[in-house]
Each structure stands twice: as C-alpha cells, then as structure tokens.
Amino acid sequence: MQYDLEKIKAQFPVLNRKIWDKPLIYLDSAASMQKPQKVLDAINNNYSFSYSNVHRGLHKLSEEATSNYEGARLKISKFINCSEKEIVFTSGATAAINLVAYSWGLKNISAGDEIIITIAEHHANIVPWQLIAQQKGAKIIAAQVNPEEDFDAEIIKKLVTDKTKIIAFPHVSNVLGTVFPVKELCKIAKECGAISVVDGCQGIIHGTVDVKKLGCDFYCFSGHKLYGPTGIGVLYGKYEILEEMPPFLGGGDMIDIVKINQSTYADPPLRFEAGTPPIVEAIALGEAIDWVVETDIDRIGKHEKNVISYGMSILTSIQGVNIFGTAPNKTGVISFTMDCAHSHDIATIIDREGVAVRAGHHCAQPLMDAFNLVSTTRASVGAYSSNQDFDKLGEALTKVKKIFGV
Numbered sequence: 001m002q003y004d005l006e007k008i009k010a011q012f013p014v015l016n017r018k019i020w021d022k023p024l025i026y027l028d029s030a031a032s033m034q035k036p037q038k039v040l041d042a043i044n045n046n047y048s049f050s051y052s053n054v055h056r057g058l059h060k061l062s063e064e065a066t067s068n069y070e071g072a073r074l075k076i077s078k079f080i081n082c083s084e085k086e087i088v089f090t091s092g093a094t095a096a097i098n099l100v101a102y103s104w105g106l107k108n109i110s111a112g113d114e115i116i117i118t119i120a121e122h123h124a125n126i127v128p129w130q131l132i133a134q135q136k137g138a139k140i141i142a143a144q145v146n147p148e149e150d151f152d153a154e155i156i157k158k159l160v161t162d163k164t165k166i167i168a169f170p171h172v173s174n175v176l177g178t179v180f181p182v183k184e185l186c187k188i189a190k191e192c193g194a195i196s197v198v199d200g201c202q203g204i205i206h207g208t209v210d211v212k213k214l215g216c217d218f219y220c221f222s223g224h225k226l227y228g229p230t231g232i233g234v235l236y237g238k239y240e241i242l243e244e245m246p247p248f249l250g251g252g253d254m255i256d257i258v259k260i261n262q263s264t265y266a267d268p269p270l271r272f273e274a275g276t277p278p279i280v281e282a283i284a285l286g287e288a289i290d291w292v293v294e295t296d297i298d299r300i301g302k303h304e305k306n307v308i309s310y311g312m313s314i315l316t317s318i319q320g321v322n323i324f325g326t327a328p329n330k331t332g333v334i335s336f337t338m339d340c341a342h343s344h345d346i347a348t349i350i351d352r353e354g355v356a357v358r359a360g361h362h363c364a365q366p367l368m369d370a371f372n373l374v375s376t377t378r379a380s381v382g383a384y385s386s387n388q389d390f391d392k393l394g395e396a397l398t399k400v401k402k403i404f405g406v
C-alpha cells in the first residue's frame, strides 16, 4: 500500500498555517512533533466531558478518568511489548532518566563505580548521571562516536570493566541521526552485570520498539515527540528491577500506609507516580499511539528515511553546506553548518521563508566540543514531512548565501 502523505498531512491543522505569509515548512519535528486532530480532540474532549482526578474517586467521572488513564498505560505497554505494570508515567524523558538515576543510582552506585555513556548524548542522559556520580564518587566514561559511521557496539564493549554499573545510550542521536545498536548494547550490559538505560526519544518515533526483544532494562521517551502532548513521558522498566527500587518523589498515590514517622509504598508503577499525574496528557498520548499504530509506525519510519535521503542529496548539492552526521543508516535529522553564516542567522533568515528548523547545540554540548563546533542548524522530519520540504529548505539556503554575498 502506498504511503498517503496528503491524507496524513490533512490531519495536522498547523500545516495549513502561513508563517510570514508563506506556507509553513515544519522541519523541527525532532524538537517536538506536531499533533494530529485525533490527539487535539482527545485533549479537548477529556477536559470538557470526562475530567476528574484519578484513582481515589468513587464517583462516575473519576472512575471514567481512571479507566481512561489506566487504559492509556495499557495501550503504551502493548505498543512497546511489556506489561502495563512496567510503564511509569513521568513528565518526560528527562524526568524518566532522573528517576532511574536517583532511585536506582543512589541505591546501587558506590565510589569507584563506572557509568558508560556516549559523547552523543542529549544533556538529559548526561547530567542526571553526573549528579549521582558526584554524590557517590563514581566515574562517567564516554564512548567516542564517529559522525560518519554507524555505531559499532565494540566501542562500548572495550570500555566495560568490573566497575561498570550502568550503560546509558541513545536509540537515535538527536544531532547526527545515527541509529545505535540497542539490542547488542543491552546484551553487553547484561553480560557485565550492568543495567541498560536507553534514551528512546528519537528512536520510538521512527519504528517499532519491542523492549523485550531489545532486552533493555530501561527505555524512556517523551510524549510530545511521539505526536502527543507535552508534560507526559514514559519510563519502561523491567518489573523485577522496578520492584527493588525505592521511591524517587514522595506524596499522594505512591503510598500504601502512611504514619507520622514512616510509610510503606505502593507497588510499581504507582510507587513512582507521586501526586496528581498528567491525566489528560497520558490519555492523549494513548490516542497518539493509536494514531501511529493506525498509520503504521514502520511505514512512517520508512517514509521518513526516504525523505532524509532526499534531503541529504539536496543539501550536499549546495556548495558551502557541510553535513554533520553521515552514518549510512541514519534517520530523522540532518544537522549542518554553512561556510558563510552562523547557524542562528541561517535559522532566522529561513524562518522568513516559512521554514522552521532548529539552531544551536541541540543539548549536546560534549558532541559539539568533540568536533570543535559551537552550533549547527538541524532539519528534522515527521510522518507529515516531504521531499518538497527539503526543496524549500534548499531554496531558502540559497537565499542565505545571497544575503551573505556568496
């Protein structure tokens, strides 16, 4: 069956917008995906007609909200092939990684232990580990990444020692688009007795994720990058690991019995969901997942990869454009610099042509440092992106060159 791009685009109201009187060309999906009508309707309908707090209410509306909220958890568990007891709702990927760092890390990391990451991490998969390492006297070891090659799992294997406790890495780099060999890296972690933590933010949006097949201990992602709302994220954790973890945040909903001086706690996942959760956001993420399942996540991923290859051909044909991240199997994003202009100038100028891209360090300063870059411009795609978007980007970059006199 053909990928019906026009039908998909028609479901995203924002794509009808004009920016500076030009049709919007949205090439910033890695920062945040736009939302289909189905998700927007779910947010509106749930706040309008089915809204109440969850779990403790005995009235109809609360029962309905609870059933919808827990229903979303079930949908997500089916989507990534695990038990719903292994899905913890968080406010996003950042909160999910902090949860693992503070709960698992503080309990299990000791002085001299080693945490392996890569130089291509988003800051969300660096700083939480630093905070724990600094408290415990542990060490962060960073694996090198060659921006021109697919990542070889052997690089991590060589860094493993008997002190390795955590191996944390991205599923897909948000700057390079490099796809990491998740299954092999999780196997390496398992063999050395470490836990694997996969930052799945840029991976889950491009294809099927089966956490059981991948063998990961933790896998996390943010709802807003998967066509859902902001304020909601998911931490998958193997149940036997979650079960041994102490709470991270304390408060309502995460307890069993509370006395003045001590408390007992709920079983996972509620142990890690203190306070009123992002109820409607979780339900709307469930709708977003229905949408990607109906549209077929693997077909979306294939389409995006085709668009990225086309984009690479357009950008490499423009003299003075240098692409950062050329691994053969890359997906999702194209980062680049231009000889004639700073990335902030590029992004500002092409915005006037209706083209939305991101410019900066992309929360990946160690990666930028490793290659003596201050910033790049990044074009990134979603289900609704097209080759024509890159034609427009190419035209807009030619205007940038003209403005800078080249």
Ligand code: PMP
Binding pocket: 030, 031, 092, 093, 094, 095, 122, 124, 125, 170, 172, 173, 174, 199, 201, 202, 222, 363
């Ligand atoms: N990891 C990666 C690879 C990302 O791209 C992002 C978002 N830019 C994050 C983590 C953090 O996600 P959030 O800000 O939604 O918590």
